[in-house]
Amino acid sequence: MMDLPGISIVVVVVVSLIVNAAVLCNGGITSSFVRKVEKTVDMPLDSDVFRVPPGYNAPQQVHITQGDHEGKGVIISWVTPNEPGSKTVFYWSEKSKHKNHAEGKIVTYKFYNYTSGYIHHCTIKNLKFDTKYYYEVGIGHTPRQFWFRTPPRVGLDVPYTFGLIGDLGQSYDSNRTLTHYESNPARGQTVLFVGDLSYADNYSFHDNNRWDSWGRFLERNVAYQPWIWTAGNHEIDFAPEIGETIPFKPFRHRYHVPYKASGSTTPFWYSIKRASAYVIVLSSYSAYGKYTPQYKWLEKELPKVNRSETPWLIVLMHSPWYNSYNYHYKEGETMRVIYEPWFVKYKVDGVFAGHVHAYERSERVSNIAYNIVNGVCYPVNDQSAPVYITIGDGGNLEGLVTNMTEPQPQYSAYREASFGHAIFDIKNRTHAYYSWHRNQDGNALEADSLWFFNRY
Ligand SMILES: *[C@@H]1O[C@H](CO)[C@@H](O)[C@H](O)[C@H]1NC(C)=O
Ligand SMILES: *[C@@H]1O[C@H](CO)[C@@H](O)[C@H](O)[C@H]1NC(C)=O
Ligand SMILES: *[C@@H]1O[C@H](CO)[C@@H](O)[C@H](O)[C@H]1NC(C)=O
Ligand SMILES: *[C@@H]1O[C@H](CO)[C@@H](O)[C@H](O)[C@H]1NC(C)=O
Ligand SMILES: *[C@@H]1O[C@H](CO)[C@@H](O)[C@H](O)[C@H]1NC(C)=O
Numbered sequence: 001m002m003d004l005p006g007i008s009i010v011v012v013v014v015v016s017l018i019v020n021a022a023v024l025c026n027g028g029i030t031s032s033f034v035r036k037v038e039k040t041v042d043m044p045l046d047s048d049v050f051r052v053p054p055g056y057n058a059p060q061q062v063h064i065t066q067g068d069h070e071g072k073g074v075i076i077s078w079v080t081p082n083e084p085g086s087k088t089v090f091y092w093s094e095k096s097k098h099k100n101h102a103e104g105k106i107v108t109y110k111f112y113n114y115t116s117g118y119i120h121h122c123t124i125k126n127l128k129f130d131t132k133y134y135y136e137v138g139i140g141h142t143p144r145q146f147w148f149r150t151p152p153r154v155g156l157d158v159p160y161t162f163g164l165i166g167d168l169g170q171s172y173d174s175n176r177t178l179t180h181y182e183s184n185p186a187r188g189q190t191v192l193f194v195g196d197l198s199y200a201d202n203y204s205f206h207d208n209n210r211w212d213s214w215g216r217f218l219e220r221n222v223a224y225q226p227w228i229w230t231a232g233n234h235e236i237d238f239a240p241e242i243g244e245t246i247p248f249k250p251f252r253h254r255y256h257v258p259y260k261a262s263g264s265t266t267p268f269w270y271s272i273k274r275a276s277a278y279v280i281v282l283s284s285y286s287a288y289g290k291y292t293p294q295y296k297w298l299e300k301e302l303p304k305v306n307r308s309e310t311p312w313l314i315v316l317m318h319s320p321w322y323n324s325y326n327y328h329y330k331e332g333e334t335m336r337v338i339y340e341p342w343f344v345k346y347k348v349d350g351v352f353a354g355h356v357h358a359y360e361r362s363e364r365v366s367n368i369a370y371n372i373v374n375g376v377c378y379p380v381n382d383q384s385a386p387v388y389i390t391i392g393d394g395g396n397l398e399g400l401v402t403n404m405t406e407p408q409p410q411y412s413a414y415r416e417a418s419f420g421h422a423i424f425d426i427k428n429r430t431h432a433y434y435s436w437h438r439n440q441d442g443n444a445l446e447a448d449s450l451w452f453f454n455r456y
């Protein structure tokens with residue numbers, strides 16, 4: 001049995017004593033952590049986290065992501081509300097007084113009767129590795145300054161710490177998840193976000209003001225460290241009943257990713273290298289069958305990964321392949337059938353998904369022997385297979401999923417319906433430490449953890 005903390009703790013949210021024990025089923029552990037079942041509600045628009053920064057045309061919703069394939073580029077994005085304003089970004093390294101500048105582009109879009117602000121995207125390139133940079137946007141009216149640190153040069157033994165967050169939304173629980181991530185002493189340097197961002201589509205007419213409020217909520221983190229974006233079903237925003245028939249319209253205008261740098265033809269699937277990790281982002285909601293653009297891209301992409309350079313191969317997608325909750329059950333199955341043999345062949349280390357609003361970690365298993373006639377259709381232990389982790393527990397307004405399939409399948413190592421985030425902490429070419437942190441706990445507590453040993 002796993003070493004779970006047997007202590008009792010008083011939690012503000014739960015306002016009751018929680019005894020943390022574990023129950024063994026056929027498979028792994030189904031946590032018996034008890035929480036008060038309460039509704040997860042969105043923070044009202046006048047909440048502190050949604051405050052509009054003061055000043056005429058002040059840039060808001062500032063966010064950054066990687067801007068090239070190896071970490072020397074950053075895409076800086078922000079929104080100006082009153083007029084387009086300056087497209088310029090000033091940036092300078094900590095050690096230099098010389099201000100560089102780059103010019104971005106502005107996009108706008110309409111969604112039903114909503115008109116967006118002026119959405120700026122500016123890619124700055126050829127930065128120095130492992131360097132702190134300051135940057136300034138809103139030149140001319142209300143300048144605002146932020147900073148980020150570039151990752152170290154790509155290489156075999158380079159330590160790096162990724163945060164893992166999914167299905168975040170903008171509820172009080174979302175705010176708890178983000179706060180918990182920010183205070184985690186493991187200090188995530190970049191967030192791998194597994195899809196479902198704002199949940200604006202939960203509002204009448206997909207009220208896109210909730211995309212704006214989400215952008216303002218997240219700024220306190222994503223203006224300072226890159227978030228790597230994966231598209232989820234709540235990004236589709238397909239609403240023919242109000243004349244909105246182009247999928248992913250708000251997401252695509254607001255969240256730019258460096259897809260061209262990895263030879264991709266759309267922002268929904270792409271890859272980046274960062275330190276000693278190679279991260280492949282896939283789209284559960286774009287065609288992925290044989291002959292499709294995503295299939296062809298992935299088929300060429302996997303052999304390109306040089307594990308002597310980036311020993312850690314991570315895949316992000318929204319809909320999980322191995323999910324033993326009743327919710328969204330088997331939605332990832334067709335993609336699994338098509339791509340799983342590749343993941344085993346190329347020894348993917350970890351596959352991180354969201355969608356199911358709970359937490360689950362699998363054993364290393366594969367289910368690739370079935371050939372229609374042989375009846376061999378069970379997941380089996382396979383040391384070449386990835387560990388599958390569902391981390392859709394960011395805290396959005398739809399609340400937690402608690403209904404699990406019983407008995408727990410063999411492949412399921414640990415599952416629990418609680419909100420939280422995880423950390424993937426790469427130590428060197430052979431070791432990475434993974435931990436999951438539920439929101440009710442203090443920083444020192446890891447509700448689930450695992451050493452990853454690289455098999456390359
Ligand atoms: C958009 O339409 C809805 C429903 O008719 C209405 O409540 C809302 O005020 C409108 N918003 C704008 C910006 O016109
Ligand atoms: C969100 O969390 C931050 C940081 O803990 C806190 O300052 C803020 O008051 C919270 N806002 C809401 C609406 O819960
Ligand atoms: C928003 O989400 C809640 C909780 O899942 C659901 O009950 C409600 O119907 C949703 N509203 C819309 C307009 O989608
Ligand atoms: C893989 O990366 C290593 C380390 O950077 C390099 O020496 C080697 O040439 C690369 N292999 C290929 C096939 O590019
Ligand atoms: C859990 O899901 C199963 C299958 O969908 C359903 O039959 C069952 O009633 C659900 N249980 C609860 C407590 O909701």
Ligand SMILES: *[C@@H]1O[C@H](CO)[C@@H](O)[C@H](O)[C@H]1NC(C)=O
Binds near residue numbers: 427429430431
């Ligand atoms: C890699 O990291 C692990 C865990 O910190 C450590 O035990 C191991 O000695 C390291 N290996 C090398 C070659 O430094």
Ligand SMILES: [Fe+2]
Binds near residue numbers: 356
């Ligand atoms: Fe989802």
